[in-house]
Amino acid sequence: xxxxxxxxxxxxxxxxxxxxxxxxxxxxAIIDRRLAPGTxxxxxxxxxxxxxxxxxARAALQMLTFEGLVKTxxxxxxxxxxxxxxxxxxxxxSRRLIEPGIIAAAVDRITAExxxxxxxxxxxxxxxxxxxxxxxxxxxxxxxGDFHLMLxxxxxxxxxxxxxxxxxxxxxLVIALYGRTGVSSCGHSEHFAILDLIEKGDAKRAADxxxxxxxxxxxxLDLAPKQGVGLKDALAVR
Amino acid sequence: xxxxxxxxxxxxxxxxxxxxxxxxxxxxAIIDRRLAPGTxxxxxxxxxxxxxxxxxARAALQMLTFEGLVKTxxxxxxxxxxxxxxxxxxxxxSRRLIEPGIIAAAVDRITAExxxxxxxxxxxxxxxxxxxxxxxxxxxxxxxGDFHLMLxxxxxxxxxxxxxxxxxxxxxLVIALYGRTGVSSCGHSEHFAILDLIEKGDAKRAADxxxxxxxxxxxxLDLAPKQGVGLKDALAVR
DNA sequence: ACTGTTTAAATTGTATGCAATCTTGATGTC
DNA sequence: GACATCAAGATTGCATACAATTTAAACAGT
Numbered sequence: 001x002x003x004x005x006x007x008x009x010x011x012x013x014x015x016x017x018x019x020x021x022x023x024x025x026x027x028x029a030i031i032d033r034r035l036a037p038g039t040x041x042x043x044x045x046x047x048x049x050x051x052x053x054x055x056x057a058r059a060a061l062q063m064l065t066f067e068g069l070v071k072t073x074x075x076x077x078x079x080x081x082x083x084x085x086x087x088x089x090x091x092x093x094s095r096r097l098i099e100p101g102i103i104a105a106a107v108d109r110i111t112a113e114x115x116x117x118x119x120x121x122x123x124x125x126x127x128x129x130x131x132x133x134x135x136x137x138x139x140x141x142x143x144x145g146d147f148h149l150m151l152x153x154x155x156x157x158x159x160x161x162x163x164x165x166x167x168x169x170x171x172x173l174v175i176a177l178y179g180r181t182g183v184s185s186c187g188h189s190e191h192f193a194i195l196d197l198i199e200k201g202d203a204k205r206a207a208d209x210x211x212x213x214x215x216x217x218x219x220x221l222d223l224a225p226k227q228g229v230g231l232k233d234a235l236a237v238r
Numbered sequence: 239x240x241x242x243x244x245x246x247x248x249x250x251x252x253x254x255x256x257x258x259x260x261x262x263x264x265x266x267a268i269i270d271r272r273l274a275p276g277t278x279x280x281x282x283x284x285x286x287x288x289x290x291x292x293x294x295a296r297a298a299l300q301m302l303t304f305e306g307l308v309k310t311x312x313x314x315x316x317x318x319x320x321x322x323x324x325x326x327x328x329x330x331x332s333r334r335l336i337e338p339g340i341i342a343a344a345v346d347r348i349t350a351e352x353x354x355x356x357x358x359x360x361x362x363x364x365x366x367x368x369x370x371x372x373x374x375x376x377x378x379x380x381x382x383g384d385f386h387l388m389l390x391x392x393x394x395x396x397x398x399x400x401x402x403x404x405x406x407x408x409x410x411l412v413i414a415l416y417g418r419t420g421v422s423s424c425g426h427s428e429h430f431a432i433l434d435l436i437e438k439g440d441a442k443r444a445a446d447x448x449x450x451x452x453x454x455x456x457x458x459l460d461l462a463p464k465q466g467v468g469l470k471d472a473l474a475v476r
Numbered sequence: 477a478c479t480g481t482t483t484a485a486a487t488t489g490t491a492t493g494c495a496a497t498c499t500t501g502a503t504g505t506c
Numbered sequence: 507g508a509c510a511t512c513a514a515g516a517t518t519g520c521a522t523a524c525a526a527t528t529t530a531a532a533c534a535g536t
Binding site: 055068091157 | 401
């Protein structure tokens with residue numbers, strides 16, 4: 001719990017609503033895997049870290065619970081989510097429904113400047129891909145997710161964007177947990193290919209490729225059927 | 239604000255978490271239109287109504303804000319959402335992406351008992367359809383939404399189920415706001431037809447019909463391009 | 477040693493108090 | 507009369523205090 005940067009990137013948000021800033025910071029820590037699944041997030045500790053009262057810390061934890069990044073048990077507290085394989089499957093099943101639709105909307109609305117931003121983002125992704133070390137790996141997972149979030153933002157549907165926010169965050173957690181090879185390098189080239197198809201206005205192919213892309217991400221996971229559920233549960237780090 | 243039943247249907251939930259019970263009660267009041275869009279929900283008032291402190295009331299309002307049923311402005315408070323036509327369109331666009339997928343999953347998992355429960359639910363829907371008066375109308379909207387929620391529950395994806403929970407609730411609000419004829423009677427027969435196709439295992443046709451069904455619901459709305467935005471905003475009941 | 481019980485510490489759930497902000501209505505000026 | 511200014515009231519944002527619950531640790535009995 002000592003490795004949280006204060007993350008004062010946008011002080012505005014912090015001033016406007018501190019619990020939102022704390023949520024952001026914890027969110028990043030969770031999807032970056034600096035906070036391991038199962039880690040307890042006590043209200044007092046979070047509050048002390050960010051120098052706020054338990055009230056504010058609690059509000060942040062409640063938001064994270066809503067997003068599925070944190071699980072809270074009554075009278076026991078909040079813990080970083082430890083998604084089961086079944087939950088992982090549901091996350092990707094949800095993405096398979098939503099993302100093709102996002103592509104379709106994005107094709108209609110994307111501008112030249114958007115595409116330029118996307119290419120820049122993909123270059124950054126590539127940069128992390130060529131670096132070694134756990135920090136670069138985490139940054140790569142993050143950047144890879146950002147591609148999908150940018151698409152959602154271009155699609156212009158605030159509701160879907162929020163859904164994708166949640167799904168991408170939970171996907172990052174799942175990839176960190178069950179990822180076999182790390183972000184598959186083919187994933188990155190698929191991002192490029194998807195962007196190309198969008199630029200050409202070929203919504204159908206872009207959507208199809210997106211489906212394949214999601215399949216590839218999920219196929220890279222090791223979602224083996226776990227041993228006896230009760231046992232597994234008992235052994236799970238709380 | 240005086241027309242809220244205490245709604246002690248499931249005391250268990252109330253005992254286990256009071257803010258959840260309050261959320262449920264407010265949620266029902268909002269989608270039933272007993273609480274009109276724009277109505278202010280002050281923490282003190284909500285707390286007094288349910289006999290809890292502002293802390294608990296606040297938590298319930300935060301949850302509703304996350305669901306999009308309530309909008310909160312900093313230092314001003316919480317208000318029942320007054321979705322703009324554009325928001326309504328985004329809600330239905332989201333449903334068009336998700337619900338066909340839910341149908342596909344439901345076809346694979348539905349049991350004979352499920353189908354029996356569905357038929358019973360549809361009969362109840364029919365009952366309200368034949369009654370007159372605003373109360374029956376509200377009950378009809380609710381029952382109509384419940385059909386979609388039951389489908390989501392059968393589909394067996396907890397994440398999609400939560401998304402649908404939100405989308406159906408917000409749809410009810412939108413229908414109450416912009417509905418032209420009330421729930422179109424064709425909507426009900428479409429529910430029957432969808433269920434029949436699911437029972438036959440015809441996922442493709444069932445999904446197609448669901449898309450048409452959503453189109454019909456949206457077509458029944460009066461999402462006219464509003465006059466001058468600033469003016470409209472100024473005249474809107476706060 | 478092992479197990480069950482009791483007790484103390486820690487943590488969450490809730491209520492409440494105070495400061496900051498917004499709203500409203502009164503007052504004064506033009 | 508219209509408009510700006512300002513003060514009183516109300517409401518939210520946040521911190522803190524206390525009660526309820528859980529966790530752990532000490533202890534006693536077998």
